[in-house]
Amino acid sequence: MRDFSSNHEALSINTATLRKQWPLERIVEECARRGIRAISPWRDQVAQVGIGAVARQLKDAGIALSGYCRGGFFPAADEAGLARAIDDNRRAIDEAKRLNAPCLVLVVGSLPGALDGAPVHHDISRARGEVFEGIAKSLEYAIEADMPLAIEPLHPMQAADRACVNTLEQALDLCDALDPERARRLGVAVDLYHVWWDPKLERQIARAGRDRLLAYHVCDWLVPTKDLVCDRGMMGDGVIELKKCRQWVEEAGYTGFSEVEIFSDFWWSQPGERVLDTCIQRHRKCV
Amino acid sequence: MRDFSSNHEALSINTATLRKQWPLERIVEECARRGIRAISPWRDQVAQVGIGAVARQLKDAGIALSGYCRGGFFPAADEAGLARAIDDNRRAIDEAKRLNAPCLVLVVGSLPGALDGAPVHHDISRARGEVFEGIAKSLEYAIEADMPLAIEPLHPMQAADRACVNTLEQALDLCDALDPERARRLGVAVDLYHVWWDPKLERQIARAGRDRLLAYHVCDWLVPTKDLVCDRGMMGDGVIELKKCRQWVEEAGYTGFSEVEIFSDFWWSQPGERVLDTCIQRHRKCV
Numbered sequence: 001m002r003d004f005s006s007n008h009e010a011l012s013i014n015t016a017t018l019r020k021q022w023p024l025e026r027i028v029e030e031c032a033r034r035g036i037r038a039i040s041p042w043r044d045q046v047a048q049v050g051i052g053a054v055a056r057q058l059k060d061a062g063i064a065l066s067g068y069c070r071g072g073f074f075p076a077a078d079e080a081g082l083a084r085a086i087d088d089n090r091r092a093i094d095e096a097k098r099l100n101a102p103c104l105v106l107v108v109g110s111l112p113g114a115l116d117g118a119p120v121h122h123d124i125s126r127a128r129g130e131v132f133e134g135i136a137k138s139l140e141y142a143i144e145a146d147m148p149l150a151i152e153p154l155h156p157m158q159a160a161d162r163a164c165v166n167t168l169e170q171a172l173d174l175c176d177a178l179d180p181e182r183a184r185r186l187g188v189a190v191d192l193y194h195v196w197w198d199p200k201l202e203r204q205i206a207r208a209g210r211d212r213l214l215a216y217h218v219c220d221w222l223v224p225t226k227d228l229v230c231d232r233g234m235m236g237d238g239v240i241e242l243k244k245c246r247q248w249v250e251e252a253g254y255t256g257f258s259e260v261e262i263f264s265d266f267w268w269s270q271p272g273e274r275v276l277d278t279c280i281q282r283h284r285k286c287v
Numbered sequence: 288m289r290d291f292s293s294n295h296e297a298l299s300i301n302t303a304t305l306r307k308q309w310p311l312e313r314i315v316e317e318c319a320r321r322g323i324r325a326i327s328p329w330r331d332q333v334a335q336v337g338i339g340a341v342a343r344q345l346k347d348a349g350i351a352l353s354g355y356c357r358g359g360f361f362p363a364a365d366e367a368g369l370a371r372a373i374d375d376n377r378r379a380i381d382e383a384k385r386l387n388a389p390c391l392v393l394v395v396g397s398l399p400g401a402l403d404g405a406p407v408h409h410d411i412s413r414a415r416g417e418v419f420e421g422i423a424k425s426l427e428y429a430i431e432a433d434m435p436l437a438i439e440p441l442h443p444m445q446a447a448d449r450a451c452v453n454t455l456e457q458a459l460d461l462c463d464a465l466d467p468e469r470a471r472r473l474g475v476a477v478d479l480y481h482v483w484w485d486p487k488l489e490r491q492i493a494r495a496g497r498d499r500l501l502a503y504h505v506c507d508w509l510v511p512t513k514d515l516v517c518d519r520g521m522m523g524d525g526v527i528e529l530k531k532c533r534q535w536v537e538e539a540g541y542t543g544f545s546e547v548e549i550f551s552d553f554w555w556s557q558p559g560e561r562v563l564d565t566c567i568q569r570h571r572k573c574v
């Protein structure tokens with residue numbers, strides 16, 4: 001297992017971690033100042049600055065991407081909605097390519113309308129079918145663009161509204177069905193916050209292997225957790241066995257970045273400098 | 288599939304649904320008045336009244352149990368704690384027997400101390416091992432007492448503090464290991480709130496079959512869900528496909544009660560009469 005204790009070469013910052021404090025330019029600037037070598041930005045943050053400017057700033061700062069957030073949200077109320085989702089995923093693939101991302105992360109979506117509290121139907125099997133079709137269609141375009149797609153299984157508590165792919169096993173079943181050659185065109189983003197609880201985690205990480213492990217995200221699970229979306233913990237403040245899980249991932253062949261992604265009302269209320277410094281410190285000590 | 292629309296013969300009320308409004312005697316009284324034929328009471332509610340008095344009242348009212356809540360919470364910080372948990376489960380088995388429960392429901396526990404926000408360790412594999420041992424030991428006693436044990440997989444969002452058995456598959460793996468004869472001594476309590484999201488739900492219900500399906504709980508998953516414990520929905524107010532799931536359970540051979548268990552700050556704030564009447568009405572319409 002790599003030694004993270006003496007430097008933060010492997011650290012990447014998912015820019016959602018600082019979305020309430022700073023615009024993307026400032027996040028990049030502050031990361032560069034601290035010798036952070038990678039980020040994973042969100043589309044809305046990129047759009048705010050302009051993708052050309054972001055690409056230039058990253059190049060000048062020598063900062064790489066560990067992923068691009070995000071494609072997905074395939075299920076829709078009707079055919080037109082499904083088609084719009086495919087179009088939108090193509091644009092996301094183009095943007096990821098422009099920014100030299102190693103993969104586009106897919107949060108696949110679930111019951112249409114549920115995120116606004118008004119699901120238009122309750123058929124999660126239908127949503128899963130639409131996700132399958134949506135990924136299949138996006139994959140053709142992604143292969144042409146040479147941009148790997150990383151399916152991110154989300155915690156089952158987000159199954160209704162954000163993603164109906166909820167275990168690593170389910171994500172890997174999708175990968176096996178759509179990319180049986182394991183040619184690093186379709187894989188998974190393993191975010192420990194979503195999968196830490198899974199009794200099959202170790203086995204499924206081994207099954208994923210180097211070919212399917214396209215991204216690795218860390219934070220922590222707090223006890224108690226007070227909100228289903230915005231109460232993630234800083235590494236070391238919760239119960240996830242971060243080092244044990246990283247060992248599994250590295251034994252499976254993963255050698256990429258370890259990306260910190262913390263959606264947290266608490267950390268969003270703190271000065272950005274403090275958040276970034278804490279990420280670095282905890283990444284050395286706890287990840 | 289049984290027709291629930293014209294009567295509520297199959298309805299059972301888990302008494303936690305009304306724990307903030309009424310003591311157990313009053314719950315039994317109000318259920319009897321409405322022709323409800325079964326309840327599933329909690330140990331603390333029974334203890335408050337005295338088990339003898341509860342047994343008599345149930346007998347007089349002609350109300351059966353659909354289960355007894357609950358045993359479990361096996362993992363502990365040390366050997367003494369593990370032994371205390373086994374003792375406590377034996378007492379729960381005795382109580383279940385005294386009340387003629389068809390099964391003792393097991394919420395198995397997880398990281399010791401986590402429920403108080405202070406986990407003494409973070410090793411969920413260790414907790415899972417202790418759960419295995421705890422159920423094995425309790426099962427010997429349960430078999431002597433002829434009291435089936437029903438493992439209840441809890442939602443993964445409760446994996447750290449309440450139960451480290453988080454999928455039906457995991458619960459059934461435990462059953463297969465500890466009761467390979469499938470002699471209705473060890474089975475599962477399927478609470479849709481905890482398992483509805485699972486892409487393997489249908490297959491695992493079929494795998495469970497009549498021998499392992501010892502209890503069936505319903506409520507609903509709200510979008511958005513605002514609390515990890517106390518924001519369950521009334522049937523029909525959320526996104527769980529209640530009828531589809533009941534069809535799977537009945538196709539697998541389940542013929543028992545359909546038990547309404549709603550932990551909800553909202554429903555606890557409503558008059559008990561309104562809650563019970565709504566349970567009956569929604570059970571006919573939505574379950």
